Every structure is written in C-alpha cells, then in structure tokens.
Amino acid sequence: MSTIDSTAPKIVDPKSPSSNPTTSASMQVPDASGRFGDFGGRYVPETLTRALEELVEEYQKARKDPDFQAELDELLHRFVGRPSPLYHAKRLSGLLGGAQIWLKREDLNHTGAHKINNTLGQALLTLRMKKTRVIAETGAGQHGVASATACAHFGLPCVVYMGAEDVRRQKPNVFSMRLMGAEVRPVESGSKTLRDAVNEAMRDWMSSVEHTHYIIGSVIGPHPFPQMVRDFQSVIGKECREQCLTSLGRLPDAIVACVGGGSNAAGMFYPFVQDTSVRLIGVEAGGRGQQSGEHASPLTYGSPGVLHGSYSYVMQDNDGQTSDVHSISAGLDYPGVGPEHSYWKDTKRVEYTSCRDDEAIESFDLLARNEGILTALETCHALAKAAQIAKTMTRDQHLVICLSGRGDKDAAELARLRGQEW
Amino acid sequence: MTAIDELFQRLKGSGKKAFMPFITAGDPNMTFTSKVLQRLETLGCSMAEVGFPYSDPIADGPVIQASYTRALGNKLKLQQIFDQIQSDRSERKMPLVAMVSYAIIHRQGQEGFIQAAKQAGFSGVIVPDLLVEESQTMSQLCRKHDFNLIQLVTPTTPPERALRIAEASSGFLYFVSVTGITGERTELPADLVDRVGWIKERTSLPICIGFGISKPEHVKLLAPVCDGLIVGSAIVRCLEKAGESQEQALASAEHLIASLLAALEPAKG
C-alpha cells in the first residue's frame, strides 16, 4: 500500500521541557528581548513588529513620566476605587479551622474584577501613541467590560472579540459592553472560546495596526505585553504587601490566585517574588480530569511551546498543534499561559496546581453563605484550593486569596450547571 | 546552492519571472495535494509553496484558515506531509517551499525539522512568525544544511529594517504586499511598485511579492518590478470544494492559474 521508502524522514520525539531550576527567580525580568529566562520573546508576523516596538518605546517613556503615573493613580483611586480592601474572612477562617484567610478584594473594583487595572493603563498608552481605535479579546467578559469602560471613559471606539460559546455563558457582560458602546463580535471559529477570540483580535490587528491598539487582557502575547500587563496589575500585590504589613505586622505565609492567562496572579505575586518566606500558589483550571482535552492546565500538564506570540507552557500535541481545552470558567478556558508563570514554575518560585470544575462550583457557596460574597467562577478555583491549603496550616498563620472578580456574571450559568431554575 | 537558488539563476538568465502557487497540505488529504502539485508543474509553475496547516494561524485570512481547519479536521499529521512529498520526489523537478508556523518547528526541534523537511524534498522554509531577531539559530542551521530560510518584509517594515531582513534572508525575499492577513484583494496599495523597486535596487536577493494577488491585472502590474509572484487564497479557494469533486476543483484552479501565467508572459521582455 505504501510507496514510502525507508529513507523517509522520521520525526524525532518532541523535546521534553528543558527546565533548568538552578537559578532563583529574579524580578529583573524580562530582558530587552522580552525573555523571562527561556520564556516569552516575540513570535508574530513582521507586520506587527513596528507597532510592538512603538509600544515598548512609549511604555518605557510613560513609566518614567511622573504625569503618566499620577494620571493613572488618580483614575485608579477615584474611578476604580482603589486601594481595594484586604478583608479578614473571619467566619470562613473559623469554619475551616486552619490559617486566617484574607481576601484581596479585586471584586470591589469598578467593573467587578482586576481587569480594569490593566485596561486603564493601556488606554492611556493608546492616547499617548495617538491611536484612535481599540480592540480587545475576552473570555469571561470581564476584560471586555473593562476595555469597554476604559474606552467609554476616554471616548475611544472599542471592538471586543468573544468566542460564541462565551457569549452564551457570560451574557450579562456582553450586555454591559454593548451598553457602554462597545461592539462585541462573536467568534465562531475553532472551539469558540478565549483562544479563538485572541486569534481573531490578532488578525484584526494585522490589518488595523497603524491606527489601532490591541489591549491584550492578560500577561500573554508578544513582548512587551506580558511585562506591561504584569506591571499594571502589580498594584494588587503592592497594595496587598503594604496592607499585610499594616494589618498583620508581617508578610503573609501563603498567597493563592487563579491562573487563566495569569494576570491577576502575576500582579499579586510579582511584588512578593523576593519574599521567599511567602508561599505563592497558582491554581489552574482542572476541568473534568487529567486527560488532554478535559482541562485547561498547561503549567500542570503541558509542555513549552509557542502560542499567540510567546514561548511558554502550552497544551499541544506532538506536531505542535494547540490542543483543545475545557473549563467551566470562560476566563480560565485557555490552552496557554503567560511566560513569566513558566519562568516561575521552572525556577520553582511559584507552586502550580489545578482545581476541578466540580470543586470550583462547590466552593462558590463557601463565600456566598459564610461571608456574603458572590465569587466569579474563575476565582472559585483559587478559593477551593485555598480552602484545602488553609486546613493544613495553623490558626496563627495567614493566607491571602486574590479575589479576582465578583460572581454576578455567573449566576445564570451556575443555576444552569446545577440544574436549578433561573 | 539549493534548488530555489538554481531556479532564480536560470530565470535571471532568461529574463523570466517565477510563478508560485500556495496550496494547503492535506486539504482535504495528501493524495489530492500530491495530484495538485503534479498539475502545477505541468502547467508551468516555477515553484510551489506548501502550507503546513496550523491550529492558530495569525497571518492568515478566512480562506486559508478554513483550509487548515479542514486538513486538521481530517487528522492530518506532519509525518504524512513529509511522507507524501518524499514519495513523489523523483517525478518532481519544481522546487518546493514549506510555509510553517514556528510552533510546529519548535516542537520538532529546529534542526530536526530542517533535516526532515530537506530529506522529504523541500528546498526552503518560510516561517511567518519568526522575526529576524528570533531567527539567528534557525538561519545558521539552514545554512549548515543548505536549506533556504525565506524572510518577509511588509508595508510596516521601516527601510533600514527591510535591508537587515533582506541580508538575513536566503533563497528569495518575500515582499508582503499589504498590511494585513492573506486573502484576495481587489486593489493593491498604490505605492507597492515603488516600495519593491526601492529594495530591489539595494539587494541582490530575488524578490517575490505575495498576499492579495488574485487577478491578471495584479500580475501585469507587479511582474516588471520583481522576480516572482505568489498566489495563495485565490487558488486555495478554487480547491476548497475538492472534498465534493476533485476534478471540478482542479479545473477551476487550472483555469485561474492559466490566466495568471498568461498575464506573466509579456514580462519576458
């Protein structure tokens, strides 16, 4: 049947992760080429290079410009409501009987999640670069809403790409975006989720790059996005560190955050990287199980590869094709992760674990019933793992959870998943 | 010297221009791809670009994207592409270039990929998401294996950078006509001819123009200023119904290619 001769090339086995955990994690990353150790870089078509270079330049200038920082700080304070509280969840702590649990309340930000910290920063840069249009991708819709909000605030037109499946499961956010004047474009290709929304946004940018800025919503994508988004989100960790020193008189023992693309986790962890007494724990979406296709946990089960412009852990097959992933949470349903997390994994600075769909759904009630807080399904992944970890700790220890977002957007989907009426 | 280098030397001697169709490997299967490549050669195409389907292409428009989705939906594997290309090798004189996303190359290891592609019968590779800054290792490995690494220049590339890319490129320089993704265009940018001419004066590397080219008028306009033309989406669209009727799909592609080749003829000068 086959006419293939014996000299036909055979493909070598894919390389196993070249992890080199001999060095400890530095805060002086990325380097000039956007590398966090081996990870990161810039794998995009030449068409985007000039815009990325321009963004690097403008961002470096803005960082050194006190007026830029002052304007952003003012917005974060008066428009977003920062600083967000660090709240001692006493009833939950007592119930679990382990560590004292503290919640960094990013859910109390205007628009209900951490995403606004980044979109305001990038919208300011958009104006500085004299670009006149914004595009964004969104999964859970929180980044879409935060982008629409920033654009409405500054009077910029905004197009948000969102997987058709996510449009369905995150309806309330779709409505909010439209109310603020953004155009939501459902993406019907592939798995109709976050990954496909990023693809579509990138394609839009390929044609519109001369006048449009792409506000990427997480610490993913080509350099300088992973660095820039981390920096904008680091306000979470900086505040939290000070709040701990004030309220506890010391640093916490552990911090837990959920990881989709990894922006709330990166913003929370980064200011603590050198505080090696603080355990940092990132929680990925464990979905329905460990089999490929059943989860969205590239740091737990994936291998280094290239997706959406950077080199990082990714779910892929032996040919380098991105694998399908699954999570109940639209914001975590993504096969890749930010390159700095890959760096923190390989340098062993951060522990990564994953939390199944059912554990996440169940943990929603923990804060709802005991603390009166509705938590985003993304954040429930961190919550569920944090509850398990807290039980192994003592009452005089302190654990902080990055409460990345509020759960109103998930109420209808949660009812559907639980077979309840809405 | 690769088969691509030889091709352009030959063409230069005769004043002819290269015509390079792009087709997607495995759309809908490799047997059909092999048949299409044979026909392209018979029609007089100088060379062909074979697109390796990728799950998340950023530089591709809806037509090529959909062809990738069909091929991957039929469970196409990299090894099948190499096996089929290799098995037709003895009957083919036309050089082949692989168009491959870096994710695929990285997964095999750069050298492993180059060796496998070369052994299968490819003469070079275009990696649309490997920028000149990230391409040093790949470039060295390609030189070592006498394999071309064809790099791209786009309308957003500043002039000095374009020259740097031309210097790093081998085989030919891929001049992307538009700021955007692949796909047929009715109109090409007004300054395209001038921009190609500018770089043509400053490099000895052959220059081929691609993206958006779909009509005889485009060919007539561009052929005089470059060394070759690449036509992708227009041909892939002709072939997209191959799942229903292979002959009909081939006939429509042949019709298009014949009209484009005819438009190229006067350029012989």
Ligand SMILES: Cc1ncc(COP(=O)(O)O)c(C=O)c1O
């Ligand atoms: C509330 C919330 N938390 C977390 C995430 C995941 O993103 P990241 O990992 O970038 O923080 C999202 C994304 O939509 C979100 O809405």
